Amino acid sequence: MSSMPSQDRKRKISWIDFIVVAVVIGFFVFIAQRISSVLIYKWDWSMVAPYIFYFDDDTGEWVANLLVQGLATTVRLALYGIVISALIGVIMGFCRTVNNLFLRMVARVYVEFIRNMPPIVFIFVFYFFISSQIMPLLGVDDFARNASPATLELIRFFAGDPLLFSNFISGLICLAMFEGAYITEIVRAGIQSIPRGQWEAATSVGLSRFHVLRYVILPQAVQRIVPPLANQFINLIKDSSIVSLISIQELTFMAVEVGVSTTRVFEVWIITAVFYFVICYGCAYTFTRMERRMGRSRR
Amino acid sequence: MNESVTAPVIELSGVSKFFDQFQALREVDMDVRLGEKVVVCGPSGSGKSTMIRCINRLESHDQGRIVVDGIELTHDMGNILAVRREVGMVFQQFNLFPHLTVLENCTLAPMRARKLSREEANRVAMEYLERVQIPDQANKYPAQLSGGQQQRVAIARSLCMKPRIMLFDEPTSALDPEMIKEVLDVMVELAKEGMTMVVVTHEMGFAKTVADKMVFMDHGEIVEVAPPQTFFNDPQSDRTKQFLSQILSH
Ligand SMILES: Nc1ncnc2c1ncn2[C@@H]1O[C@H](COP(=O)(O)OP(=O)(O)OP(=O)(O)O)[C@@H](O)[C@H]1O
Ligand SMILES: [Mg+2]
Numbered sequence: 001m002s003s004m005p006s007q008d009r010k011r012k013i014s015w016i017d018f019i020v021v022a023v024v025i026g027f028f029v030f031i032a033q034r035i036s037s038v039l040i041y042k043w044d045w046s047m048v049a050p051y052i053f054y055f056d057d058d059t060g061e062w063v064a065n066l067l068v069q070g071l072a073t074t075v076r077l078a079l080y081g082i083v084i085s086a087l088i089g090v091i092m093g094f095c096r097t098v099n100n101l102f103l104r105m106v107a108r109v110y111v112e113f114i115r116n117m118p119p120i121v122f123i124f125v126f127y128f129f130i131s132s133q134i135m136p137l138l139g140v141d142d143f144a145r146n147a148s149p150a151t152l153e154l155i156r157f158f159a160g161d162p163l164l165f166s167n168f169i170s171g172l173i174c175l176a177m178f179e180g181a182y183i184t185e186i187v188r189a190g191i192q193s194i195p196r197g198q199w200e201a202a203t204s205v206g207l208s209r210f211h212v213l214r215y216v217i218l219p220q221a222v223q224r225i226v227p228p229l230a231n232q233f234i235n236l237i238k239d240s241s242i243v244s245l246i247s248i249q250e251l252t253f254m255a256v257e258v259g260v261s262t263t264r265v266f267e268v269w270i271i272t273a274v275f276y277f278v279i280c281y282g283c284a285y286t287f288t289r290m291e292r293r294m295g296r297s298r299r
Numbered sequence: 300m301n302e303s304v305t306a307p308v309i310e311l312s313g314v315s316k317f318f319d320q321f322q323a324l325r326e327v328d329m330d331v332r333l334g335e336k337v338v339v340c341g342p343s344g345s346g347k348s349t350m351i352r353c354i355n356r357l358e359s360h361d362q363g364r365i366v367v368d369g370i371e372l373t374h375d376m377g378n379i380l381a382v383r384r385e386v387g388m389v390f391q392q393f394n395l396f397p398h399l400t401v402l403e404n405c406t407l408a409p410m411r412a413r414k415l416s417r418e419e420a421n422r423v424a425m426e427y428l429e430r431v432q433i434p435d436q437a438n439k440y441p442a443q444l445s446g447g448q449q450q451r452v453a454i455a456r457s458l459c460m461k462p463r464i465m466l467f468d469e470p471t472s473a474l475d476p477e478m479i480k481e482v483l484d485v486m487v488e489l490a491k492e493g494m495t496m497v498v499v500t501h502e503m504g505f506a507k508t509v510a511d512k513m514v515f516m517d518h519g520e521i522v523e524v525a526p527p528q529t530f531f532n533d534p535q536s537d538r539t540k541q542f543l544s545q546i547l548s549h
Contacts, residue, residue: 200357201394201453205408205460206384215407219398 070254088180093187114181131170171248190225230287313363341516387457395441447478
């Protein structure tokens with residue numbers, strides 16, 4: 001059923017609402033007026049539009065151009081980043097709660113290392129380490145260079161331009177490691193928020209440690225983890241713009257390029273903002289729906 | 300009488316327990332025989348909870364020996380699990396699993412730790428829920444029940460593992476007065492059926508009806524062990540006398 005809880009709420013418009021609306025409208029009118037009168041900015045969307053899609057006269061088809069390609073890379077970064085950072089976060093979050101001192105230390109060092117550093121600094125340092133040391137070690141460049149045409153197609157579909165494959169993977173790892181630290185803390189807090197009595201009751205009926213976690217602690221922890229986790233995933237999407245600094249050709253990188261070459265800075269960045277907004281809002285909306293569904297099934 | 304009846308099923312000898320510098324148990328010796336009902340009392344902080352939590356290893360003891368049902372408790376995880384499957388525990392705060400229904404609370408351990416099928420586990424669970432008189436609440440969540448009902452579910456949950464021993468740590472202390480009786484009634488029934496029970500409680504009426512043996516603890520020591528008759532009418536130690544006069548005066 002599509003009935004939302006918000007329908008229960010009273011929908012009465014008061015004079016405060018009128019004032020708020022008036023202030024908001026006034027603000028935008030002011031901005032628009034400043035831009036047109038003081039900046040003397042001439043809007044020209046026609047120069048930017050081809051960078052989204054253009055019509056190829058030779059083939060007679062519409063072709064996605066730089067901004068959409070950048071958007072595609074951002075979506076890939078976001079999708080893979082969410083999966084990898086969630087994996088890192090769940091494993092490390094667990095490690096933070098176990099009895100084994102070594103595992104706890106590893107997870108702790110990881111979290112503190114990343115939390116106490118600006119993302120840009122972390123990404124610069126780590127990107128150059130990963131791309132110059134780890135990637136050659138794993139043979140990623142050679143793999144992409146010597147790939148068969150079929151493999152190349154796969155790479156192109158999943159990771160974009162094969163020439164930038166190693167680059168893309170390095171950036172992805174940086175992003176996932178960075179966000180993984182925050183997810184680690186979310187997972188740890190979720191597990192530790194389950195009262196000790198739950199552990200005690202579950203162990204005292206003879207369940208093994210694994211069963212206690214699997215059937216008693218985690219199901220309860222997940223309910224508490226999901227809302228902050230959703231929030232962190234949206235942060236990840238927004239933070240993915242940082243990897244433009246290490247020349248990963250995602251949306252922000254492309255926006256800079258197009259902005260420079262067309263000089264239509266406002267138009268380009270407004271389009272970019274809309275793209276980001278749509279992705280982030282779409283995700284936020286999906287997560288809210290999921291949460292509501294989960295909440296309904298229990299109590 | 301044969302050996303197995305007279306041999307203790309719980310045997311604590313010289314058990315000490317430290318929390319950092321603080322000694323919570325001081326060389327505690329205690330035997331519980333099969334079918335025996337032991338009521339433990341004593342002032343707050345005297346180590347009652349710590350002692351019975353050592354029996355199913357929710358706390359590990361630092362010195363001495365604890366043997367439960369012929370199994371010595373050491374760091375060996377297999378032994379610990381084996382003991383926990385034979386020993387049920389009921390807590391002051393019920394500690395039901397809030398994300399599971401009453402029925403699921405009762406079937407979780409039998410299915411995972413005893414490998415019963417779901418049908419079999421459900422059957423056993425319903426049998427015990429009937430015994431604690433709440434079969435009609437089986438599909439509710441714990442939060443939908445009263446405190447007394449929750450505690451009865453907690454008892455049923457433990458019984459579903461068919462334990463040979465039941466531990467109770469102040470099972471009625473968190474309950475409103477009008478719900479205490481329904482829980483005590485269930486425990487009296489259980490006692491009549493011959494369950495071996497170790498109960499920490501200040502319900503002296505209950506103690507007088509069911510206890511075979513009263514244990515009085517103070518400052519981590521067992522000060523006095525006596526049958527209820529002697530314990531209430533003719534306590535030997537001054538500390539026991541003082542405690543009883545306080546607790547029976549209101
Ligand atoms: N996890 C712990 N860490 C440190 N000290 C503890 C811990 N658990 C218990 N203690 C201490 O050990 C002593 C005995 O505690 P215990 O809970 O066994 O007392 P009790 O007799 O059950 O008291 P009550 O009637 O209040 O439940 C107390 O002084 C308590 O502060
Ligand atoms: Mg206690």
